[in-house]
Amino acid sequence: MATTELYTKGACVWVPDPEAVWVSAQLLQNYRPGDQHILIQLTDGREMEYPVLPPAGLPPLGNPDILEGGNDLTALTFLHEPAVLHNLRVRFLDYSSIYTYCGIVLVALNPYEQLPIYGEEVIDAYSGQDMADMEPHIFSVAEEAYRTMIREEKNQSIIISGESGSGKTVSAKFTMRYFAVVGGAAQQTSVEEKVLASNPIMEAIGNAKTTRNDNSSRFGKYIEIGFGCKGDIIGANMRTYLLEKSRVVFQVLARSYITPCITASH
Numbered sequence: 001m002a003t004t005e006l007y008t009k010g011a012c013v014w015v016p017d018p019e020a021v022w023v024s025a026q027l028l029q030n031y032r033p034g035d036q037h038i039l040i041q042l043t044d045g046r047e048m049e050y051p052v053l054p055p056a057g058l059p060p061l062g063n064p065d066i067l068e069g070g071n072d073l074t075a076l077t078f079l080h081e082p083a084v085l086h087n088l089r090v091r092f093l094d095y096s097s098i099y100t101y102c103g104i105v106l107v108a109l110n111p112y113e114q115l116p117i118y119g120e121e122v123i124d125a126y127s128g129q130d131m132a133d134m135e136p137h138i139f140s141v142a143e144e145a146y147r148t149m150i151r152e153e154k155n156q157s158i159i160i161s162g163e164s165g166s167g168k169t170v171s172a173k174f175t176m177r178y179f180a181v182v183g184g185a186a187q188q189t190s191v192e193e194k195v196l197a198s199n200p201i202m203e204a205i206g207n208a209k210t211t212r213n214d215n216s217s218r219f220g221k222y223i224e225i226g227f228g229c230k231g232d233i234i235g236a237n238m239r240t241y242l243l244e245k246s247r248v249v250f251q252v253l254a255r256s257y258i259t260p261c262i263t264a265s266h
């Protein structure tokens with residue numbers, strides 16, 4: 001079926017909104033190829049003629065209600081910006097869930113509050129489980145990498161990306177904690193303790209406050225964790241890269257010595 005045939009009376013669509021970014025609306029008439037406008041009704045009851053000329057064209061179609069709040073974005077019938085934003089919003093507000101899969105990728109929202117979802121009992125629940133059988137969580141990604149490494153005896157990588165303040169450093173720390181717990185059994189060995197204890201030291205040296213993040217990393221980190229044949233952490237090293245020189249805006253003169261000052265701006 002051509003996509004335009006789905007634009008029938010009663011179909012749900014998303015239209016851009018200056019405040020809410022996207023709002024949902026319903027078609028009040030069938031769309032016929034060549035139409036320059038389509039009559040829609042917004043959720044607040046307002047009716048409007050929506051222009052369907054290029055470049056915007058027809059508005060993105062809404063997904064069936066039954067898919068709302070699903071834990072994998074790839075299961076959505078229509079995958080576009082408003083569908084992704086809406087699904088993440090529903091999961092966050094209605095299911096208190098900050099994690100959603102998009103295939104093998106985990107999408108994480110920053111809750112800006114401590115959630116009770118990172119305790120050892122949660123680590124135990126994820127340990128040994130398949131990613132597909134568990135609700136999305138940073139621990140399921142860590143578990144997948146850990147199990148694949150043990151099973152295939154191959155190095156694994158977890159890439160954490162996002163804009164400043166989105167929660168990359170926090171996610172990396174939860175991942176390292178997961179490895180320390182599942183690999184170190186009940187008692188953490190001193191190597192595992194040292195790996196976890198390196199975080200505050202690195203942050204003391206390499207983090208600074210910006211307008212977006214009170215504890216913003218000033219450089220990227222490539223953290224390599226070594227595991228022994230029993231799956232326990234036996235060492236780690238960290239390489240830094242991508243120092244954001246643009247943020248080194250001035251030097252502070254303090255008494256007789258000069259302290260380079262990595263500050264703020266943004």
Ligand SMILES: Nc1ncnc2c1ncn2[C@@H]1O[C@H](COP(=O)(O)OP(=O)(O)OP(=O)(O)O)[C@@H](O)[C@H]1O
Pocket residue numbers: 110111112113114115162163164165166167168169170171213215216217218
């Ligand atoms: N999962 C989470 N639970 C609770 N708070 C979180 C979580 N993720 C992030 N935060 C909060 O958001 C703040 C910023 O997160 P973080 O420092 O990890 O961001 P970042 O992506 O590493 O930023 P930058 O690129 O600027 O270094 C944290 O200090 C913490 O307060």
